[in-house]
Amino acid sequence: MAIFTSQVVAAFLLALPLAHAGSPKTCSNPQLSCQNTTAVSDTCCFNAPGGQLLQTQFWDTSPSTGPSNSWTIHGLWPDHCDGTYDSSCDPSRAYTNITAILQSYGKTDLLSYMNEFWVDINGDDESFWEHEWGKHGTCISTLAPSCYTGYTPQEEVPDFFQKTVDLFKTLDSYTALASAGIVPSSSATYTAAQITAALESAFGYPVTIQCSSGALDEIWYSFDVQGSVQTGTFVPTPPVGQTSSCSSTGIKYLPKSGSPVSTSVPSSTHTTLSTSTKTTSSASSSPTGGSGTFSGSGYLNAITSGSQTGCLISAGTWYTSGTCATYTATASGSGFTLKSSKGSCGISSSKFTCGSSVTATVFTASGGYLSYGGSTMFYAAAVPSGSTQEAISTTSNSVSVSFEWQSK
Template sequence: MFFTRSLAIAAAVGAASAQLKTCSNSNNTLSCHSSSKSPTCCFSYPGGALLQTQFWDTDPATGPSDSWTIHGLWPDNCDGTYQANCDSSRAYTNITAILKEQGRTQLLSYMDKYWVDINGDNEQFWEHEWSKHGTCVNTIDPSCYTNYQPQEEVGDYFQKVVDLFKTLDSYTALSSAGITPDDSKTYDLSDIEDALAKIHGGQKPYVGCESGALNQLYYFYNIGGNAITGQYKAAAPLEKSNCPSSGIKYTPKSGN
């Protein structure tokens, strides 16, 4: 339904030739730092902030016991609000097939391990994240590509989310600060934020809790250029943590 041209051809030929338009000002104009109100292929607007978001699911547990898992990459309007489901014509329901046809099998294998749905339906989860958030990243609109191949931006989006996630090893950062999953220990919010800021350019992420236990992390960025090849600069969170200041639980994963 969504394959207007052969993705096998896109993988073999288009992947090498299709690319995002060059952004000469990528190091000068950061999103959320300009008076411009016009989105371009080199300027993110209104979703000027991008959030790499992570889960810590424990019941049922998802992903490895020594790693957080991917939630997504979300554009935010620089003020805590956001757009969603921006292009119904690109609300694809075949993410796995698209990635396979683009030859991104290693990416897909990684996603199956670290970008996992709590109910076991990874494909549906990825479809949701792409449709709700990915279609709202204006700098990867099809018009921003030269020699565009259908769904090229889909593979680029998922690859970028994974690449960012790999630079944000939250489990190891917390563990290095003595913050480890435990059924009885509790931790202070400031210690958690300080530990995570060390892997995020000195900027603390949003730390989310559920029933007083660690549950989610949002790492905020401003972007110079497009969302794939542009400059990512760590930014302060646009919302306050919902966790208590102390007594925070970090529940071990169980039932993997």
């Protein structure tokens, strides 16, 4: 990439014929899309019928696109609240000059980012952007020209691409997977449960994954929106109506060629990623275990739907209303054993349990989470409440949960 002096950059920007945009409609007390019980007529402040917004991402390996340690942008899709969708809603606004439009509004930084992270597998980025705008962007009700005061032609285009990029920057899929020990490999395979659990832990809600030829290649994150796409709040939500094309086991996550990029997920100023947190009397959920092992004494905090919800008590059961048990981790072979005041802990008949007659199991850790058999995911019949305790199993059940180590 060419390096320009500050004087040249300034001259270039001053020479651009910048368009002067109007402003999106002001929305007072907007409703959350897909959560209304009666029809909402003002579709400039309420996304309808496409109220379930999906930020979709690609992992392209043949050929590779984007940095080797980052997913890339597919698009922003306005699905109906039942998962169906409209497409190509306004042919008169199916613009074929996306780059020129963004330049006319001074969006040079946005274009630079898109050229690295919103790239076409066949090398034709402009056609890809035109497709995403024409098929999906024109179906977002709050981006209609009538939803602007002092509308300037095509000003909804930079709003669409900017919002998509802003959302993508808050959704670092590569790091979310890597933190759970799921990294690109030419030989390793993963289960769908492992992949979705890692992403759900980071996002706070279930996501939808897609595969091609047995390899992971897409992730779909779902949002409802309170207000307009331009100025509203994106609220994470479980997907409705989307299905995965991945098998349950044996999923490849192939490496990309190319160079890595320094990645981080900034704090979002416009996206609400809030989840409720219940803690027991030992409170904090700050992981202090190493990526591959636990040592010394600590607690095993339960993490489900992205939040700490109780912890394990001394018998190895999940509890939300009492004091967390102290576990002692002792190095053993390629991992470690665990012990509580009840005795050694192990997996017996697929159940996690601790007691004087239990044969100790050698566990490992991944990203600060307890791991057994290569997976950080455990299961329960329900999330415990009140004085109820729930048994923990390695066999799939209604609730998935991971256990994060917190050193004492």
